[in-house]
Amino acid sequence: MKYAYYPGCSLECSSAAYDMSVRAVADLLGIELREIDDWNCCGATEYFSQDELTACAVIARNLALVEPQLDQVVAPCAACYLNLKKVDNLMQENPALADKINQCLAAGRLHYDAGRVRVRHLLDLIHTDIGEEAIKDKVVQPLTGLRVACYYGCQIVRPYNGSDNPEQPVKLDQLMTWVGAEVVDFPVKAHCCGGHMTQISEPQAFELIRRLLHNAQEYRADLILCMCPMCQLNLDAYQNRVNSFFGTNYQIPIIFFTQLLGVAFGLDWKKLGFGKEIVAAEPVLRKKLTAPAATA
């Protein structure tokens, strides 16, 4: 199975653990990811706030750069996924806008036919295209006894996800059950982490982060699994700031779902990017996972 791969800027550095574990897990599952050559930033939410046509054109350049023999693109980051999907959708629904976007692309000698590339999120691809049986086949370190909270965030499940529930999604829960983890209830699983509010207005952002940490702790989760770099950054890197702001003492490791999949598949933890998270995940993993010995 071959897919175009759009890592996005966060995966280059601040969420390198996501990129490392995505590539390692994909390789093991026989998913060939072909990185889009010379891809550019999707503009996150920041271009749409200023200039919608430029926002669309900047995103469309990436769609136009997908190799002609590939017809699907995978984006692990929620904002990148949403933006690629949103522009493709807008172009399909609005031919006049599609023409305008193509006029912009033409200035760079590019063109994109609306609908040519199907935009996928990695979770959907692993859950649907690979499926339960193939996943179970690869498990060498069952995650028995490990209590995980599956956190979906916003932009992967809303507004474009037709294949899972937009408020109580289940695909990551199911995937984690397949590899033996104990999935805890996590009613806020598709609530917002605050996004860029941490940069603009900390009290609001910290409250949103607190609700998520609190809920995970109430359900005695050993860790929270993320599928978006922004969610991981807000919950992990701001956890200490949130603790000092509210006088709490949360110490919940926040990792990417692909890192934990890699653990279940017996991959080398270093190659999965462990150690980059600020609240260390390795102690709880070592405590909970016994046989066979974890490869460090």
Add this chain to the structure above:
Amino acid sequence: MVGTTLELRGSPFLHEIIQEVPGGERIVRCLQCGTCGGSCPNGADMQYTPRTIFAMIAANEREKVLKANTMWFCVSCYFCVSRCPQKIPITDIMYGLKRIAIRERAYQDTDAPALAKTFTDLLDKYGRSFELGLASRYYLFNRPVAMLKMGPMGLSMFTRGRMSLVPTKIKNIEQLQSIIRKARELGGTRP
């Protein structure tokens, strides 16, 4: 689905929003049910919830709407959009309000426009986002005091190899810049 519920004729601002936002014409279907504000994680901190904003747009309260904090508190979580019984693209309308407020410098008490501008300036220059450049420029010029509190966090990101000191530049930056120039020249999404 109910048809037109907001009064269309009296408000030039309503027409402006419809022009500004692809799919924005659906705003006239608003039933004033309030599901949007009730679903919003930041609804309690908004001066006016989206429902109220839509009524104000229909009443042509342009200045008040553009000065409101509502759109700057929108975190693009799309909860309201997925719940709206009339399928109004509420998040996109919030983006449209941000754009108009930024173009006219009508916004008040928010650093969000500065963050957005710093972010896209770096994108225009390098083709990729550059987190350290973004954080240092944005905090230095807008929130110098808050910058001090960011220090320990920045350091722990750095020691874990999660913060790059230099930006990545794409190979064909000229191509991206030509596309951006053309988009600016065409000036917006309206036909």
